[in-house]
Amino acid sequence: MVIGGGGREHAIVWKLRQSPQVESIFVAPGNGGTAAIARNLDIEPTDFPRLLAAVESMGIDLVIVGPEAPLAAGLIDDFQSRRIPAFGPVKAAAQLESSKTFARSLMEKYAIPCAKGKSFSNYAEARAYLLEQTAPLVVKADGLAAGKGVSVCSTIAEAEAALANIMESRAFGQAGSTVVIEECLVGQEMSFLAFTDGKTLAVMPPACDYKRAFDGNLGPNTGGMGAYSPPTFLTPRLKARIESTVMEPVIRALASEGINYRGVIYAGLMLTESGPKVLEFNARFGDPETQIILPQLRTDLVDIMLNIINGTLEKVKVEWDNTSCVTVVMAAGGYPETYKKGLVINGLGDVDEQVTVFHAGTRLGNDGKVVTNGGRVLNITGCGESIAAAREIAYRNIGRITFEGAQYRSDIALFPGS
Structure with missing residues (x-):
């Protein structure tokens, strides 16, 4: 069983299917892409009781946790206590991601190179510290914020606004009860x-x-x-x-x-x-x-x-192919702000064989058609002998897939050495 429903999980399922040891794969909750190569289960990644019940009733031999939220909440610990083989770090180890303050303290204690900075749980103290610094600055919500809790601020005014958004407006909920303010690294x-x-x-x-x-x-x-x-x-x-x-x-x-x-x-x-x-x-x-x-x-x-x-x-001798890969995200119009869901996706079968389309925010509609179901919808992935070749394959095919309002960057891997 693979837990999660994004592009990462589709890629994991796709790779697992290549193993001769795998008989069947379940995905909770999965997406429109995993539905074609595995069996989706309508269970959210943080619904621990239902996940455990599914694992036990279906005789699952291996559980792989994709997203960060169930790891941070201790799902691996729960599986281990029941002697269920589960891949991923336990809750204490997952703090490395779930708490930027924990990670910063660990790096400072063991001299692991990182940006200079400080953590605060009090808004007034954080703001006072911020006003003593020199821009640019980075303001981070301490907890999990789906990759959106970090603000790179070119002015002190921007940093003040980011800090207020996190700690006062609670834009990221409990994840922003503590913040980390750091120097802005360049490179x-x-x-x-x-x-x-x-x-x-x-x-x-x-x-x-x-x-x-x-x-x-x-x-x-x-x-x-x-x-x-x-x-x-x-x-x-x-x-x-x-x-x-x-x-x-x-x-x-x-x-x-x-x-x-x-x-x-x-x-x-x-x-x-x-x-x-x-x-x-x-x-x-x-x-x-x-x-x-x-x-x-x-x-x-x-x-x-x-x-x-x-x-x-x-x-295990872990070996890799000598190839290059490029993926381009097709996103919903308006992402990362507000966007529509339920839009029919056309052209998924029109891409070249060298391209792999990993689904992220998709689902199967009632009529069996694949529709959008998130902000990042698809990952168009090309592999080749060089970054330039892989990039050409991905972009040559991305225009063959359409849905209303689709947006994507045209400069992915354009300057891979910069």
């Missing part, structure tokens, strides 16, 4: 993911994603409008530096705190002039990074996950 941003069983790290091909809604990195932050992998600027020396200064130290730091981290660990990095620094940690596969990383995976994903659960990742 190339990159996503660096790895499989780990708390001892061994198996690094994935790094990726670069695009958070802003519009071309030229303009507009509001989104959950991600596209991505490419691997970045052309990543040298073996830089990769080794990231592993030795960020990835290995954070696993050791968690272990020193009595936390055994098992699952996927994701570091959002800024490559500054003084070296790589952590912007954030996530406790699961990225979205849309998964849609370009898993197509590169050669090793059986089931083998990797079962060995991580058993604490024996060192027994």
